[in-house]
Amino acid sequence: MSNAYDEAFKKSIDDPEGFWGEAAEDCHWYKKWDKVLDDSNKPFYRWFVGGEINTCYNALDYHVDNGIGDQVALIYDSPVTDTIKKYTYTELRDEVAKFAGVLAAQGAAKGDRVIIYMPMIPEAAIAMLACARIGAVHSVVFGGFAAKELATRINDAKPKVIVSASCGVEGKKVIPYKPLLDGAIEMAETKPEHCIVFQRPMETASMIAGRDIDWNDAMAKAEPHDCVPVAATDPLYILYTSGTTGQPKGVVRDNGGHVVALKWTMKAIYDIDQGDVFWAASDVGWVVGHSYIVYAPLFKGATTILFEGKPVGTPDAGVFWRIISEHKVKIQFTAPTAFRAIKREDPEGEFIRKYDLSNFKILFLAGERSDPDTIQWSEKNLGVPVIDHWWQTETGWAICANCMGLHHFPVRYGSPTKSVPGWNVQVVDPECRPVKAGDIGALVVKLPLPPGTLPTLWNNDDGYVKAYLEEFPGYYKTADAGYIDEEGYVYVMSRTDDIINVAGHRLSTGAMEEVLSDHPDVAECAVLGVEDKLKGQIPVGFMVLKAGVTKANDEIIKEVVQMVRERIGPVAAFKTATVVKRLPKTRSGKILRGTIQKIADNKDYKAPATIDDPATLGEMEEALSSIGYAKSRK
Ligand code: COA
Ligand code: AMP
Secondary structure, three states, X not given: OOOHHHHHHHHHHHOHHHHHHHHHOOOOOOEOOOEEEEEEEOOEEEEEEOOEEOHHXXXXXXXXXXXXXXXXXXXXXXXXXXXXXXXXXXXXXXXXXXXXXXXXXXXXXXXXXXXXXXXXXXXXXXXXXXXXXXOOEEEXXXXXXXXXXXXXXXXXXXXXXXXXXXXXXXXXXXXXXXXXXXXXXXHOOOOOOEEEEEOEOOEOOOOOOOOEEEHXXXXXXXXXXXXXXXXXXXXXXXXXEOOOOOOOEEEEXXXXXXXXXXXXXXXXXXXXXXXXXXXXXXXXXXXXXXXXHHXXXXXXXXXXXXXXXXXXXXXXXXXXXXXXXXXXXXXXXXXXXXXXXXXXXXXXXXXXXXXXXXXXXXXXXXOOOOOXXXXXXXXXXXXXXXXXXXXXXXXXXXXXXXXXXXXXXXXXXXXXXXXXXXXXEEEEOOOOOEOOOOOOEEEEEEOOOOOOOOOOEXXXXXXXXXXHHOOOOOEXXXXXXXXXXXXXXXXXXXXXXXXXXXXXXXXXXXHHHHHHHOOOOEEEEEXXXXXXXXXXXXXXXXXEEOOOOOOOHXXXXXXXXXXHHHHOOHHHOOOEEEEOOOOOXXXXXXXXXXXXXXXXXXXXXXXXXXEOOOHHHHHXXXXXXXXXXXXXXX
C-alpha cells in the first residue's frame, strides 16, 4: 500500500511541473510564472520563469499581512553574552525594512552584491533579509575564515557594500572581526564603496572615515524600504563553498524556486506548521544557516532560533536542553559533531534529565555522516526519533531524508533513508552505467534538479558544467560515493574528491596543500582528512623538505600551522603535520592518498600493485605513529 511519501515522490518525478506548480501556489507572487520548468537551454534548467516574487515579502510581510504579526518570528539566544531577545514578525519586518533603507541609501540596489561577514547575531539575519527586500544579492562569509579567504570572495562577488560587526564571541574568546575585514579589503583588488559595522559592547572597532558607517547611526536615520519585486530566476544569494582547488565555488541560489522548495520542506521533511518552534543550531555562514535558521522557518510562519554559543562550554553540555525547554522547541537540527561533543562531556545524559523536553519531537542531523553510536545515544537519551539527512551547499535542502511530515520510515543506521521528493538519486559506475542495488558507485541525481538548488556558479557557467554535469551526462554529480539498497535506502559513504568534513565544516585539503607548498622549505606535501572521534575528520599534513634545509622540523611545522590559520582560518582546525623523507607514490608519480589514509585510520590496507617503492609505506606508518596515528592507536 502506498503512503504519502510514495505518492509525493512518484508525482515529483513523473510530473515535476505539476508537483512544484502546486507547491508554488502556497507562496506569494507579484506575477505568476509563465512556465514552471524551462528546459529550453539544457543543461541549464530554470524554475518559475516569468514569475515575479520577493523573498523577504514571503518571509515577513506576508505573515504580518495575514494576521500573525504579533507571533514571535526570531529568538536570539546567546549564552555567551547572556542575552535572550525576541522579535515578532512585525518587529522583524520593521527592522529589516529600515536596514533595507540603509543599504539603499548607500547605493545598493537590485542585482548589487552585499557581503555579510558577521557573527551569530540577529543583525546578520536582518542584513540578509534586507538584501532580499531590495533585490540585492547577499554573500555571507563564515566568521571563522581568515582575511585572505574573505578577500578571495570580495574579488569574485565585487560587493558594493560589506556589512560586518566589531567582533564575534566564540565560547569564552572575543574575536575582533574588523581587523580581518580591513585586512581583506586591503588585499582585495575590488574595494567596496562602504562598510556598515555593528559595534558590539565587548569590542569597539575603529572606523575608516568616509568608508565605514556605524550600523546604529545609519538605522536611526533610515527610511524603511518596501519590497522590490524580482524575477523568480534572479539571484538571491551567492554562498562560497570549498571546491577541488583553493578557489572556492560561488554557489548561486535564485529567488522563486528557493521560496517554493524551502517552504514545502518545512512540513514535508521537518513536520513543522505555522507557529511551531524550529531550531537549526548552525551558523548563518553555512548553507544550513541560510536555509534553516533564516529562510525556511520564516517562509512557513514558524519561530526560528538564532543561537550564539557552542553545544558545550557555554556554559555547559546542558545548553541545548535549556534552550529546547525554555523556548518550547519542537524540532532541532544540528551536526552529529555537536552531539559527539555533548556525549563526551555528559556520557550518561544527566543534563538532559534536568529539563522538561515535552515539546521536543524530532532531532535532525546533517552536515557529515551520522555515526550509529551518536544516533543511538541520542535516541536513548532524548526518547525522540533521530533523523539523519543528506545534503550539500549546492543543493540548498535535503537530497535524502526520512520525510517526517509525509511518512516515518523505520530508521536504518548509516542511511539518511530515501530520496526526498524531487530528487531522482541513482548510483552509477565510472562509465555512467547504473549499478546493482547494494553496489557502491557515484551518487548522482538525474536532471533536472528540483527548485531551490543551484542553477549555476556565480559568473562561471563553464565551471558549473565542468564541476557537476560533465562527468555523468544527464546527471548532477554529488561527488559523494555510496549505494542504494533493495528498498531504496541510500547510504552515503565518502567524498570522491578532496573535500573533508571537519566538525561539520566543509574544507578542501587541496587548498591546504597549496598553503603548505608555499612554505619556502617544503618540496612537496599532502594533506589528508584523518578520522577524529569528535570532529569526524581532521586535516593532517605530510611534508617532504627541500634538500639542504637546516631549520628544525618542529619550527617548520609551527610555521605551516600558522600559515593555514592565517590564510584559510581557524575553522580549518589544521594543527597536526609531520615531516617525512618521501611520500608513497605510484610509479607514475601519483601520491597514494587512499593508502596513507587507511594507514592513518588504522584500517587494513594492501600495497597497491602500482606502488613505486613499498618501503615508503613502512616509513609512513612510523611517521604517523610518531604523531599519534596509525599503529600507535591500536
Ligand atoms: N568566528 C571566528 N572563529 C571561529 C568561528 C567563528 N564564527 N567558528 C569557529 N571559529 C574558530 C574557533 O574558535 C576555533 O579556533 P581555535 O583553533 O582558536 O580554538 C576554530 O575556529 C575551530 O572551531 P570549531 O571547529 O567550531 O571547533 P571547536 O573546538 O571550537 O568546537 C564543536 C567543536 C564540535 C563544539 C563545534 O565545532 C560545533 O559546535 N559544531 C557544530 C557543528 C556546526 O555548527 N556545523 C555547521 C553545519 S550544520
Ligand atoms: P556542505 O556543502 O558543507 O553541506 O557539505 C556537503 C557534504 O557533507 C556532502 O557532500 C557529504 O559529503 C557530507 N554530508 C552532509 N550530510 C551528510 C549525511 N547526512 N551523511 C553523509 N554525508 C553527509
